[in-house]
Amino acid sequence: MSEDWAAVARAINERVHELGWRQRELAERSNVSQAIVREIQHHTVERRRGPRTLESLSTAMGWHPQHLDAVLHGRRPPERDEPITDPGDSLWSRLDSVEQRLIDITERLDDLKSDLASVAKQVRENR
Secondary structure, eight states: OOHHHHHHHHHHHHHHHHHHHHHHHHHHHHTTOOHHHHHHHHHHOOOOOOHHHHHHHHTTTSSSSTTTHHHHHOOOOHHHHHHHSOOOHHHHHHHHHHHHHHHHHHHHHHHHHHHHHHHHHHHHHHH
Protein backbone atom coordinates (compact mmCIF):
# COMPACT_ATOMS: atom_id res chain seq x y z
CA MET A 1 0.00 0.00 0.00
CA SER A 2 1.32 3.42 -0.92
CA GLU A 3 1.97 6.18 1.55
CA ASP A 4 0.08 9.46 1.29
CA TRP A 5 2.28 12.09 2.92
CA ALA A 6 0.15 14.87 1.40
CA ALA A 7 -2.81 13.54 3.41
CA VAL A 8 -0.67 13.57 6.56
CA ALA A 9 0.31 17.19 5.86
CA ARG A 10 -3.35 18.17 5.36
CA ALA A 11 -4.42 16.41 8.57
CA ILE A 12 -1.69 18.11 10.61
CA ASN A 13 -2.37 21.53 9.10
CA GLU A 14 -6.11 21.26 9.76
CA ARG A 15 -5.56 20.11 13.34
CA VAL A 16 -2.95 22.77 14.10
CA HIS A 17 -5.35 25.38 12.74
CA GLU A 18 -8.19 23.99 14.93
CA LEU A 19 -5.94 24.13 17.98
CA GLY A 20 -4.61 27.59 17.13
CA TRP A 21 -1.01 26.43 17.37
CA ARG A 22 2.08 27.52 15.54
CA GLN A 23 4.58 25.09 14.13
CA ARG A 24 7.00 25.68 16.99
CA GLU A 25 4.32 24.81 19.56
CA LEU A 26 3.58 21.51 17.82
CA ALA A 27 7.30 20.74 17.71
CA GLU A 28 7.72 21.49 21.41
CA ARG A 29 4.62 19.55 22.49
CA SER A 30 5.54 16.51 20.40
CA ASN A 31 9.31 16.56 21.03
CA VAL A 32 9.82 16.42 17.26
CA SER A 33 12.29 18.89 15.79
CA GLN A 34 10.76 21.94 14.17
CA ALA A 35 12.62 21.11 10.94
CA ILE A 36 10.92 17.71 10.73
CA VAL A 37 7.52 19.20 11.60
CA ARG A 38 8.06 21.78 8.84
CA GLU A 39 9.03 19.10 6.29
CA ILE A 40 5.95 17.02 7.11
CA GLN A 41 3.57 19.97 7.36
CA HIS A 42 4.67 21.48 4.06
CA HIS A 43 5.23 18.11 2.41
CA THR A 44 8.59 19.38 1.15
CA VAL A 45 10.65 16.25 1.80
CA GLU A 46 9.03 12.88 1.37
CA ARG A 47 11.11 10.44 3.35
CA ARG A 48 10.37 7.52 5.57
CA ARG A 49 9.69 8.64 9.12
CA GLY A 50 9.87 6.42 12.13
CA PRO A 51 6.56 5.36 13.65
CA ARG A 52 7.47 7.21 16.83
CA THR A 53 7.52 10.55 14.96
CA LEU A 54 3.96 10.15 13.73
CA GLU A 55 2.93 8.72 17.11
CA SER A 56 4.40 11.72 18.95
CA LEU A 57 2.71 14.18 16.62
CA SER A 58 -0.63 12.36 16.87
CA THR A 59 -0.53 12.24 20.65
CA ALA A 60 0.52 15.88 20.98
CA MET A 61 -2.50 16.93 18.93
CA GLY A 62 -4.87 14.90 21.09
CA TRP A 63 -5.39 12.06 18.67
CA HIS A 64 -4.95 8.30 19.03
CA PRO A 65 -1.22 7.44 18.80
CA GLN A 66 -1.82 5.65 15.47
CA HIS A 67 -3.97 8.41 13.92
CA LEU A 68 -1.39 9.81 11.49
CA ASP A 69 -0.10 6.34 10.60
CA ALA A 70 -3.66 5.43 9.58
CA VAL A 71 -3.94 8.62 7.51
CA LEU A 72 -0.58 7.86 5.88
CA HIS A 73 -1.75 4.39 4.83
CA GLY A 74 -5.29 5.38 3.78
CA ARG A 75 -7.02 3.72 6.72
CA ARG A 76 -9.72 5.09 8.99
CA PRO A 77 -7.99 6.75 11.95
CA PRO A 78 -8.83 5.04 15.24
CA GLU A 79 -10.85 6.82 17.90
CA ARG A 80 -8.83 8.19 20.79
CA ASP A 81 -9.96 5.49 23.22
CA GLU A 82 -9.41 2.53 20.87
CA PRO A 83 -6.61 0.16 21.82
CA ILE A 84 -3.38 0.20 19.88
CA THR A 85 -3.86 -2.40 17.17
CA ASP A 86 -0.32 -3.73 16.93
CA PRO A 87 0.81 -4.63 20.43
CA GLY A 88 4.25 -5.42 19.02
CA ASP A 89 4.73 -1.71 18.40
CA SER A 90 3.25 -0.44 21.65
CA LEU A 91 5.27 1.63 24.08
CA TRP A 92 5.29 -1.17 26.67
CA SER A 93 6.45 -3.68 24.10
CA ARG A 94 9.26 -1.36 23.02
CA LEU A 95 10.26 -0.78 26.64
CA ASP A 96 10.32 -4.54 27.24
CA SER A 97 12.53 -4.91 24.17
CA VAL A 98 14.92 -2.22 25.41
CA GLU A 99 15.01 -3.81 28.85
CA GLN A 100 15.86 -7.20 27.35
CA ARG A 101 18.60 -5.64 25.25
CA LEU A 102 20.05 -3.99 28.36
CA ILE A 103 20.02 -7.35 30.15
CA ASP A 104 21.85 -8.93 27.20
CA ILE A 105 24.42 -6.13 27.17
CA THR A 106 24.97 -6.46 30.92
CA GLU A 107 25.52 -10.21 30.58
CA ARG A 108 28.04 -9.65 27.78
CA LEU A 109 29.86 -7.04 29.83
CA ASP A 110 29.99 -9.45 32.79
CA ASP A 111 31.46 -12.13 30.50
CA LEU A 112 34.03 -9.67 29.18
CA LYS A 113 34.93 -8.63 32.72
CA SER A 114 35.45 -12.26 33.67
CA ASP A 115 37.54 -12.94 30.56
CA LEU A 116 39.61 -9.83 31.20
CA ALA A 117 40.20 -10.89 34.81
CA SER A 118 41.42 -14.30 33.58
CA VAL A 119 43.78 -12.71 31.08
CA ALA A 120 45.12 -10.29 33.69
CA LYS A 121 45.71 -13.19 36.11
CA GLN A 122 47.64 -15.16 33.46
CA VAL A 123 49.76 -12.10 32.61
CA ARG A 124 50.62 -11.61 36.30
CA GLU A 125 51.51 -15.30 36.70
CA ASN A 126 53.79 -15.29 33.62
CA ARG A 127 55.88 -12.32 34.74
